[in-house]
Amino acid sequence: MNNSKSPVSSKKLTYTFKGGIHPCDSKSLAEDKLIEQFSPKTVRIPLSQHIGAPATSLVKPGDIVTRGQLIGSAAGMISAPIHSSITGTVKAMVSVHLPNGRKVPAIEIEESAGAVYQNYEPQSDYATTSADELRKIVADSGIVGLGGATFPTVVKLAPNSEKTVDTILINAAECEPYLTADYRLILEQPEQFITGITLLLTIFAGARCIIGIEDNKPTAIDMIKKHISGHESSISLAILPVKYPQGAEKMLIKAATGRVVPAGKLPLEVGVSVHNVGTVVAIYEAVVCNKPLIDRIVTISGEGIQRPANIRVPIGTSVADLLAACGGLKATTSRLVAGGPMMGFALANANTVIIKGTSGILALTDKKSPQLNKSGPCIRCGRCMRACPMNLRPADFGLYGDREDWKAVKELGAINCFECGCCVYVCPSNRPLVHYVKIAKTIKDEKK
Amino acid sequence: MRNSTLAASPQDSSQKSKDFPISLGPFFHTATSTKSIMWTVSAALAPAALAGVYYFGPRALITILISIATALLSEFGYQKLVKKPVSLGDGSAFLTGLLLAMNIPASCPVYVPIIGSFTAIVLAKQLFGGLGYTIFNPALVGRAVVMASFPRELTTWTAPLSWHTAIDGITKASPLGILKTEGYQAVVNHFGSTSSMYWNMLIGNRGGCLGETCSLALIAGGLFLLARGIISWHIPLTYLSVFALMAFTFGGSHPFSGDALFGILAGGILLGAFFMATDYVTSPMSWQGKLIFGAGCGILAFLIRTWSGYPEGVMFSILIMNCFNPLIDRAFVKKPFGAGYNG
Numbered sequence: 001m002n003n004s005k006s007p008v009s010s011k012k013l014t015y016t017f018k019g020g021i022h023p024c025d026s027k028s029l030a031e032d033k034l035i036e037q038f039s040p041k042t043v044r045i046p047l048s049q050h051i052g053a054p055a056t057s058l059v060k061p062g063d064i065v066t067r068g069q070l071i072g073s074a075a076g077m078i079s080a081p082i083h084s085s086i087t088g089t090v091k092a093m094v095s096v097h098l099p100n101g102r103k104v105p106a107i108e109i110e111e112s113a114g115a116v117y118q119n120y121e122p123q124s125d126y127a128t129t130s131a132d133e134l135r136k137i138v139a140d141s142g143i144v145g146l147g148g149a150t151f152p153t154v155v156k157l158a159p160n161s162e163k164t165v166d167t168i169l170i171n172a173a174e175c176e177p178y179l180t181a182d183y184r185l186i187l188e189q190p191e192q193f194i195t196g197i198t199l200l201l202t203i204f205a206g207a208r209c210i211i212g213i214e215d216n217k218p219t220a221i222d223m224i225k226k227h228i229s230g231h232e233s234s235i236s237l238a239i240l241p242v243k244y245p246q247g248a249e250k251m252l253i254k255a256a257t258g259r260v261v262p263a264g265k266l267p268l269e270v271g272v273s274v275h276n277v278g279t280v281v282a283i284y285e286a287v288v289c290n291k292p293l294i295d296r297i298v299t300i301s302g303e304g305i306q307r308p309a310n311i312r313v314p315i316g317t318s319v320a321d322l323l324a325a326c327g328g329l330k331a332t333t334s335r336l337v338a339g340g341p342m343m344g345f346a347l348a349n350a351n352t353v354i355i356k357g358t359s360g361i362l363a364l365t366d367k368k369s370p371q372l373n374k375s376g377p378c379i380r381c382g383r384c385m386r387a388c389p390m391n392l393r394p395a396d397f398g399l400y401g402d403r404e405d406w407k408a409v410k411e412l413g414a415i416n417c418f419e420c421g422c423c424v425y426v427c428p429s430n431r432p433l434v435h436y437v438k439i440a441k442t443i444k445d446e447k448k
Numbered sequence: 449m450r451n452s453t454l455a456a457s458p459q460d461s462s463q464k465s466k467d468f469p470i471s472l473g474p475f476f477h478t479a480t481s482t483k484s485i486m487w488t489v490s491a492a493l494a495p496a497a498l499a500g501v502y503y504f505g506p507r508a509l510i511t512i513l514i515s516i517a518t519a520l521l522s523e524f525g526y527q528k529l530v531k532k533p534v535s536l537g538d539g540s541a542f543l544t545g546l547l548l549a550m551n552i553p554a555s556c557p558v559y560v561p562i563i564g565s566f567t568a569i570v571l572a573k574q575l576f577g578g579l580g581y582t583i584f585n586p587a588l589v590g591r592a593v594v595m596a597s598f599p600r601e602l603t604t605w606t607a608p609l610s611w612h613t614a615i616d617g618i619t620k621a622s623p624l625g626i627l628k629t630e631g632y633q634a635v636v637n638h639f640g641s642t643s644s645m646y647w648n649m650l651i652g653n654r655g656g657c658l659g660e661t662c663s664l665a666l667i668a669g670g671l672f673l674l675a676r677g678i679i680s681w682h683i684p685l686t687y688l689s690v691f692a693l694m695a696f697t698f699g700g701s702h703p704f705s706g707d708a709l710f711g712i713l714a715g716g717i718l719l720g721a722f723f724m725a726t727d728y729v730t731s732p733m734s735w736q737g738k739l740i741f742g743a744g745c746g747i748l749a750f751l752i753r754t755w756s757g758y759p760e761g762v763m764f765s766i767l768i769m770n771c772f773n774p775l776i777d778r779a780f781v782k783k784p785f786g787a788g789y790n791g
Contacts, residue, residue: 017785018785021478023476024476101470177476250785250786254785260785260786260789261786261789262786262787262789263784263785263786263787263789264786265786333468334468334469335468335469335475336468337473337475341473341474341475341476342473342474342475342476343473343474344473344475345473346468346469346470346471346472346473346475347468347470348467348468348470349467349468364475368476369475369476369477370477371469372477376482376535376538376579376580377578377579377580377581378580379482379485379579379580379728379729380580380728380729380733381485381728381733382728382733382734383480385733385734385782389785390784390785390786391782391783391784391785391787392782392784393733393781393782395733413784416784416785416786416787421473421474424473424474424477425474425476425477425478426478426480428478428480428481428482428484428485429481429482429580430477430481432472434472434473434474435472438472
């Protein structure tokens with residue numbers, strides 16, 4: 001089969017993907033909250049915030065560091081450098097639990113009294129920067145995919161002799177319920193967003209750009225439309241029906257371009273490079289303002305939070321500090337989540353830090369997120385199968401997972417699962433399908 | 449567990465106090481549960497069951513209650529015996545008991561629903577591993593067993609509305625029984641006219657099993673399940689349309705002269721197509737599989753009705769197709785998204 005379809009123009013798109021679900025988007029809690037700035041007194045900056053090798057620490061306790069200073073250097077091809085997010089003194093080398101539970105080394109920095117920060121102002125010479133220089137800036141700035149996967153962005157931008165990227169796809173779907181960080185960025189920094197895209201277009205000469213966004217964000221759509229006038233030849237807008245997981249890379253590519261990424265392959269295989277809104281703005285800031293990736297927009301939301309907000313948070317800020325800044329948690333909070341409610345991680349407590357991939361901190365209540373501790377038998381209703389965007393049959397993962405036959409789970413295609421959680425969402429028996437997939441993926445292939 | 453003290457001590461990094469529960473996501477879930485599905489199906493059956501009570505009197509209500517009670521007791525007893533968690537609340541045993549009662553004559557001696565329900569729950573369901581592991585539709589296995597054991601009791605029908613006259617025990621043949629022994633014209637004569645025949649079969653004023661006679665109530669219940677997304681159209685539509693096509697083509701004295709509508713309204717095919725062939729556990733998951741399953745049921749039901757010794761074929765058609773269910777499901781495993789593409 002061949003899937004090299006002709007490029008799609010900005011005409012009405014009829015493409016979509018199969019499967020998917022329609023959870024309550026719950027975005028109204030935070031979608032109208034202007035982005036605020038948060039200034040922590042102490043940060044703990046993990047050296048491993050991205051997919052790939054951890055960074056190597058360049059500082060020791062007692063060192064004075066300034067905001068934006070390189071404190072961890074990239075170690076290896078797939079890695080990213082780490083910069084200090086505040087000006088202060090390195091207190092200690094500590095270890096922290098990342099939101100996903102992994103314990104990693106971190107650098108604790110205490111802000112010096114009366115630290116003064118200059119604004120990162122735009123420089124004017126970016127228009128003449130070459131593609132290779134741009135790539136170097138992106139790499140040196142420690143930019144990773146801010147949608148949550150934290151894949152080092154420069155790897156996605158690398159020139160490739162075999163495959164040509166002809167389409168840059170901007171992921172503005174933000175399909176996880178509650179999260180509004182990208183939405184606020186589009187509304188509040190549209191120029192930076194579009195300029196970031198033009199930088200990507202410089203890197204991939206001759207490519208076109210499609211911005212994929214769901215039709216439940218009309219204000220953002222209008223804002224983008226206003227700002228891409230003048231760029232119509234290279235930037236178009238794909239308005240997609242609301243459906244989770246619209247923002248999953250492969251689903252978005254299918255919906256916005258009609259192309260199908262071969263199973264087990266990367267988007268590059270079909271000539272597409274996908275970047276999240278936050279990442280694009282980070283690229284803009286790095287190139288135009290010389291600002292490394294030292295903060296990100298985090299949505300603090302959920303029915304259990306006193307004051308939902310969108311906050312620009314320095315990397316390494318303690319979640320507890322951030323929750324305190326939002327008035328703390330209501331007594332009804334029954335669950336704390338980093339990321340979205342579908343693919344995020346449950347937090348036992350607020351004793352973790354914001355890293356580059358943390359798109360939100362959610363305080364959920366029993367009403368919206370009931371504790372379903374008991375799972376029942378599979379009644380073969382087929383809902384999981386119809387919801388799976390990857391055409392898998394999650395019910396079978398459950399069948400073999402119950403017997404701990406992880407090899408069989410793998411053979412049934414668990415490796416193709418990107419753990420979007422649609423199957424668990426629809427399962428009337430609350431079966432641990434994604435859980436089994438996660439286990440199966442960690443099992444080494446064969447041990448005799 | 450609650451933790452509302454975070455705001456009070458945000459800098460305290462050793463929060464040992466109360467932790468939130470940790471589990472893997474997603475943290476959102478639909479409201480649809482196994483329990484809600486089972487009770488919705490039971491609710492969809494209620495109009496037809498009530499119609500049965502209306503036509504066949506308090507006797508019908510007693511049969512329903514005995515059947516459900518036996519099903520619940522059997523499930524409870526078995527699960528206690530083998531020390532499995534008791535799962536009466538999921539509604540599946542209730543539904544099986546209700547379905548069994550609707551599939552036997554209202555006037556059956558009380559031991560018939562007792563034996564039928566017990567067989568359905570213990571033999572057909574629990575011994576196979578309980579909910580989710582059954583190969584054959586439990587209620588239909590129960591019915592098959594009582595059918596084989598008590599053929600006379602299972603074919604003695606109460607005349608509808610005879611309980612009003614207080615003369616108990618008026619028996620009346622079912623339309624399919626008359627068709628089998630005396631032919632189509634005899635059925636029309638039985639009702640007086642063709643239109644009267646259709647009308648009475650539509651509203652349920654005929655001899656037959658407790659819950660199968662009121663076609664209108666069954667169709668309404670089936671449409672309700674379709675609208676609620678509990679069942680999909682694939683099995684009912686193929687079952688009914690393939691059966692109708694067969695009945696029209698081969699059911700008359702010469703080809704293409706059969707009365708398909710009569711075939712649909714007489715007997716238990718509506719009950720079977722909407723409520724029993726669609727049982728999740730014993731029917732295919734893929735839509736292609738559902739089409740084959742439904743079509744197979746339609747063909748078998750017609751063949752059994754027309755050329756076997758039995759007047760009705762719905763039960764066996766579904767039980768036979770249940771055998772093929774695992775095979776059908778295996779034939780339609782989709783390729784993962786992106787498989788077969790090579791960029």
